[in-house]
Amino acid sequence: MGCGNSKVLPEASKKGYVSVVQSLVAFSKAHNDDDDEPKKRLGKKRGPWSSTGVKNHQPPSNSQQLTLRDGRPQDKVAKYKDKFDPRVTARYDIKALIGCGSFSRVVRVEHRATRQPFAIKMMEVEAPEGREVCASELAVLQRVSHANVIQLIEVFQFPQRVYMVLELATGGELLDRVVSRGHFTERDATQALRMVLAGVGYLHNLGIVHRDLKPENLLYYHPGADSRLLVTDFGLATFGGRGMRSEVSDVSKRGDQTGAEQLWSLRTTCGTPEYIAPEVLLRRPYSCAVDMWSLGVVAYIVLSGSMPFEDDNRTRLYKSIVRGKYSFHGDPWPSVSNLAKDFIQRLLALDSATRLTADEAIRHSWVVTMAASSSMRNLHRSISRNLRQRASHSSSRCPSSTTSSSDANSMGLGKLMLLEKKQSSIMAEHLD
Known part of the structure; x- marks a missing residue:
């Protein structure tokens, strides 16, 4: 951010x-x-x-x-x-x-x-x-x-x-919980992501696309260790985009063009830049698969405290996203399991048709086994250090941040930023 x-x-x-x-x-x-x-x-x-x-x-x-x-x-x-x-x-x-x-x-x-x-x-x-x-x-x-x-x-x-x-949650944001625990492993990450996937899968089955999934919008209901995790902030959510691969396939077989248009009717460019899926930036018709891309970014952050796509320059940021340019370099990635990396890679797939759906993601081996095959190494120190470094960098870039461009989410706790007035007109030029 x-x-x-x-x-x-x-x-x-x-x-x-x-x-x-x-x-x-x-x-x-x-x-x-x-x-x-x-x-x-x-x-x-x-x-x-x-x-x-x-x-x-x-x-x-x-x-x-x-x-x-x-x-x-x-x-x-x-x-x-x-x-x-x-x-x-x-x-x-x-x-x-x-x-x-x-x-x-x-x-x-x-x-x-x-x-x-x-x-x-x-x-x-x-x-x-x-x-x-x-x-x-x-x-x-x-x-x-x-x-x-x-x-x-x-x-x-x-x-x-x-x-x-x-309802008003009391347990804080997802990343607040990660930092405050003092001990965080891949198993802990899968516990959180399973709850998020359950909520997102429910929304997608109703034909609802959130379009702004990020750690700030994932809140624990109470401070206890057994708290449920809530998906919040539906200011950009919309109905439509139920473009699951099976549905698209069925429509294609029937030759139902009207159905295909309904499944892939979302085109509006919106969201938080670092979490926006490449098809949205390219202004292509998109589906609920954009939420799964965002969850891939969230999973990357939860496991490392850093972001897969980040740049002070918006043009370079968008280019790295549409190219799927990210890496698993730096601490703590050498200690993160291959299954966890596979989970992220299958969510950050450039081709939305091959991206995991919420139902598929919650059945991924890493999530189902709750990272049983991974090391139980405590990732907390590396995650916290990366988050602090990022916060320090952000603060040095804009020491006078205020609330003038923010809006509360459905919990009154997220940020609804002002529209960049020339965003849609210059998007394609930025990506050339």
Whole structure:
């Protein structure tokens, strides 16, 4: 990630505000009465492992709950709190601002009746871009229900704003957990990746493409060792792209051109640069296989603390991605098993048709055996050192990083960066 790396957002659709949030005034996924008890969710904020974006720390104490993390006084938070619709504050007590950005503000809240903590993501929907992001994210979240996917609790919709109530994870980011453990092996990596693959496989079977999978968007539900890992941040997610190889093959055999177009209809260039699949950069039709490429990048980072594709120059970065130019050089790769490297290589396949699907990846020998054939060498020191070096490099490149270009994810903890205005027009030229 680092300074200067922007999330590339899809262009706003001309269809306007989709019907999923047109007539909703106070929709609840599981409750209709204000006195009903919502599902019990526990949570706290998380902190990004890179040097940019919103800086998140531990949940504030009672005496600090109405103070922003940057030290601004309570009256600033109180003023912000006043922006919430009274029908929302009648049900939830606003505790602390978690993150803010272009289209949304996210706060930690407590249900007034049960005192259970949640996150509320308030989306501004007057602007077309805000409406599109909100509608897309809400359409996905209302559809999903899986142990390894962030859960939507209820929604309040008003003309200018939409409030999404979400479960709040307490266990921190994937890489935070890796660093804090003090001991990390390939077996630990497979345990985490199995949960991520289960969630991603569920999404893909519903025809949902996440399009922004990265460590910051993978959160543990609670601090315990037995915590489930959640896929979060559906701001760029979309329906479509169910281009599994078997489906494409079946369509091809039938000669069903309409079906083929539906399976491979995604074309929008979006995502976080270091994690974007080559077919997206080349502006070719793509499918849910783009998520599997991103998971290959995630697996590489989890095992090494470094990134397979990284360059301060965006043009060189894109070229290395479309060429699949990465290596297993440097510490700790000599101590990482061949099965683990095979797993990564089969996810970072340039040909998306040969890339592992989520169902295939979770059945890969390295994952199934939980790295039983690998050494039990502790990779923690090498991973932590590489992460520190990378963070230091990022900090030296942009010492004045702020939250001005960030937006909260569905947990209020990710970064939704501003669109690079000339990105799509110069992409092909960069890759020549």
